[in-house]
Amino acid sequence: xxxxxxxxLSRAFNGLKAVxxxxxxxxxxxxxxxxxxxxxxxxxxxxxxxxxxxPTSGRARVAGCDVxxxxxxxxxxxxxxxxxxxxxxxxxxxxxxxxAARLYKQNTQRVDDVLEQVGLTNRAKDNVRNYSNGMKxxxxxxxxxxxxxxxxxxxxxxxxxxxxxxREIRRLILDLSQQGVTIFLTTHYMEEADxxxxxxxxxxxxxxxxxxxPANLKVAHGKNAIKVTLANGESLSIALNDGxxxxxxxxxxxxxxxxxxxxxxxxxxxxxxxxxxxxxxx
Amino acid sequence: xxxxxxxxxxxxxxxxxxxNRYLLTALITPLFVxxxxxxxxxxxxxxxxxxxxxxxSGNSAISTQLAQxxxxxxxxxxxxxxxxxxxxKRNAIGGVVVPANFDADVTAGKQPELTIYVNNKKSLFExxxxxxxxxxxxxxxxxxxEPARLVWIDVDKETSEQSRGGLSLNQMLLPLLLIMTLGMxxxxxxxxxxxxxxxxxxxxxxLASPASLKEIVAGKALTGVAYSLLIAGLLLVFNRQNVxxxxxTSVTILFGLLFVVAMGLVMGSVLNNTMQVNTWAGxxxxxxxxxxxxxxxxxxxxxxxxxxxxxxxxxxALKLSLGxxxxxxxWGHLAVVLGCSFIAFAAAVWALRRRN
Numbered sequence: 001x002x003x004x005x006x007x008x009l010s011r012a013f014n015g016l017k018a019v020x021x022x023x024x025x026x027x028x029x030x031x032x033x034x035x036x037x038x039x040x041x042x043x044x045x046x047x048x049x050x051x052x053x054x055p056t057s058g059r060a061r062v063a064g065c066d067v068x069x070x071x072x073x074x075x076x077x078x079x080x081x082x083x084x085x086x087x088x089x090x091x092x093x094x095x096x097x098x099x100a101a102r103l104y105k106q107n108t109q110r111v112d113d114v115l116e117q118v119g120l121t122n123r124a125k126d127n128v129r130n131y132s133n134g135m136k137x138x139x140x141x142x143x144x145x146x147x148x149x150x151x152x153x154x155x156x157x158x159x160x161x162x163x164x165x166x167r168e169i170r171r172l173i174l175d176l177s178q179q180g181v182t183i184f185l186t187t188h189y190m191e192e193a194d195x196x197x198x199x200x201x202x203x204x205x206x207x208x209x210x211x212x213x214p215a216n217l218k219v220a221h222g223k224n225a226i227k228v229t230l231a232n233g234e235s236l237s238i239a240l241n242d243g244x245x246x247x248x249x250x251x252x253x254x255x256x257x258x259x260x261x262x263x264x265x266x267x268x269x270x271x272x273x274x275x276x277x278x279x280x281x282x
Numbered sequence: 283x284x285x286x287x288x289x290x291x292x293x294x295x296x297x298x299x300x301x302n303r304y305l306l307t308a309l310i311t312p313l314f315v316x317x318x319x320x321x322x323x324x325x326x327x328x329x330x331x332x333x334x335x336x337x338x339s340g341n342s343a344i345s346t347q348l349a350q351x352x353x354x355x356x357x358x359x360x361x362x363x364x365x366x367x368x369x370x371k372r373n374a375i376g377g378v379v380v381p382a383n384f385d386a387d388v389t390a391g392k393q394p395e396l397t398i399y400v401n402n403k404k405s406l407f408e409x410x411x412x413x414x415x416x417x418x419x420x421x422x423x424x425x426x427x428e429p430a431r432l433v434w435i436d437v438d439k440e441t442s443e444q445s446r447g448g449l450s451l452n453q454m455l456l457p458l459l460l461i462m463t464l465g466m467x468x469x470x471x472x473x474x475x476x477x478x479x480x481x482x483x484x485x486x487x488x489l490a491s492p493a494s495l496k497e498i499v500a501g502k503a504l505t506g507v508a509y510s511l512l513i514a515g516l517l518l519v520f521n522r523q524n525v526x527x528x529x530x531t532s533v534t535i536l537f538g539l540l541f542v543v544a545m546g547l548v549m550g551s552v553l554n555n556t557m558q559v560n561t562w563a564g565x566x567x568x569x570x571x572x573x574x575x576x577x578x579x580x581x582x583x584x585x586x587x588x589x590x591x592x593x594x595x596x597x598x599a600l601k602l603s604l605g606x607x608x609x610x611x612x613w614g615h616l617a618v619v620l621g622c623s624f625i626a627f628a629a630a631v632w633a634l635r636r637r638n
């Protein structure tokens with residue numbers, strides 16, 4: 001069963017197409033990565049799928065709801081973590097969640113539960129302006145989880161976070177996925193997408209240019225070879241589809257010439273570069 | 283519309299607004315000005331000695347009270363006919379002609395006529411203080427509303443037509459403070475409530491939540507209404523002795539509220555950040571407040587221009603209702619304010635739809 005179905009979706013701003021005729025589907029419980037450089041249309045897509053912005057054309061169903069005509073039914077079924085840390089900074093963490101709880105008709109016990117889930121119980125009464133970036137990000141996730149959504153949209157959830165906090169957030173995402181929550185994730189970090197996502201879509205200039213599992217993309221766009229670094233510092237590549245690849249490798253190992261062996265499989269970053277024609281960070 | 287969503291947004295804004303120093307300043311400024319004015323002009327009286335010409339053939343209690351009043355210098359006029367001339371000759375603030383049986387008629391409840399000349403060449407503050415003094419003295423004669431009929435005659439009619447006659451000092455200040463309250467809400471509070479959501483991107487969160495754009499806007503408008511009612515209510519309660527017609531004054535303030543909240547929504551929809559609001563709020567506030575200032579001696583063109591500002595009609599309606607006038611005299615002004623409110627709401631709806 002598909003949690004998200006998108007068909008020929010487009011959105012233009014003043015005649016310029018930010019999202020151009022994209023189609024894809026996300027299965028329930030899947031972690032789906034949406035990757036692209038700045039301005040590729042990732043956030044615009046999330047805003048359309050979460051009912052914040054009307055598409056110019058096309059259709060989309062999220063959690064079984066039409067994003068144009070069934071917004072009131074859709075919104076309690078989804079959670080959104082924006083790329084901006086859009087919290088009420090003069091309010092405490094608990095007050096932020098209590099406000100969200102009133103909008104989503106949740107009780108205060110649920111506020112306590114999500115604070116516990118993201119590890120903010122001890123700092124719940126502090127003003128958000130005194131929170132670190134990592135704490136704000138955890139509070140954003142707590143707010144998105146408050147009403148137990150079926151689908152969560154995470155827009156760059158680890159951007160600007162230190163590696164330790166980034167790892168905590170990734171662990172949280174995996175936990176949610178294991179609980180059956182569908183996750184639509186945008187990120188700049190290819191390693192993160194590789195580690196978390198069941199499938200990824202590459203977006204370039206508003207269009208989807210590739211969509212598959214990270215493993216398939218890497219195989220399809222990488223070399224089927226092994227990179228060998230020799231003891232004398234030289235390196236060579238052995239193609240695996242070559243008939244005597246096994247013999248070559250065995251000889252080098254037996255002669256004690258091998259210092260390191262690496263797969264020559266492409267990284268997701270390299271795959272993106274090949275497909276989109278430019279680096280993700282550009 | 284989901285009322286619980288609107289209530290949640292209003293509740294959040296009511297608490298959050300007082301933690302925002304810009305909004306807090308906007309909210310308490312009218313109360314601060316009222317307090318400042320009370321400190322500077324206790325009782326609303328100027329500190330200079332006022333000369334009053336009195337013609338009292340019956341030696342009534344009122345002329346004795348006037349003579350005993352602080353800061354007052356009473357000069358006796360030979361006859362009622364010379365009272366007005368004496369006022370001009372001595373450059374007094376005014377004159378009072380007390381009929382022969384005044385005290386007896388007051389006691390009998392006959393509401394005798396008390397003729398009062400007002401020197402319009404004197405400052406507005408002095409004129410207002412004189413009017414207030416006479417009203418207080420007459421009220422103190424017996425414990426009954428309107429013991430006598432006060433007939434006000436302007437000594438210099440030409441100046442009088444340019445002045446805001448018939449109101450006491452507090453009754454002139456009160457409309458100004460009420461318009462200031464409404465102006466602050468319309469030009470600063472409501473726009474900032476909306477603009478801050480855009481600026482901090484919390485509007486994205488609200489739009490992704492079960493709240494619709496209509497409910498978000500209604501929540502903001504309700505916050506503006508709540509704060510306006512609170513501050514305007516406090517101003518009216520502090521100045522309750524100057525409110526002549528409570529129901530009509532309340533209706534007038536409600537109509538004014540509709541206008542300023544709608545205007546605030548337009549500003550909040552069009553502007554994008556706090557700096558823009560701060561820049562525009564000053565200009566808008568000056569335009570809104572201008573008609574509520576006493577406008578003696580202003581060029582005719584400016585007087586005419588002020589009639590294009592809705593708060594001109596709101597000020598007039600407030601002055602009349604505070605002065606005790608009924609609906610028959612104020613309905614025209616109220617109709618203009620209500621019409622402007624509808625236009626402003628239509629503009630707000632258009633601006634918000636355009637944004638979406």
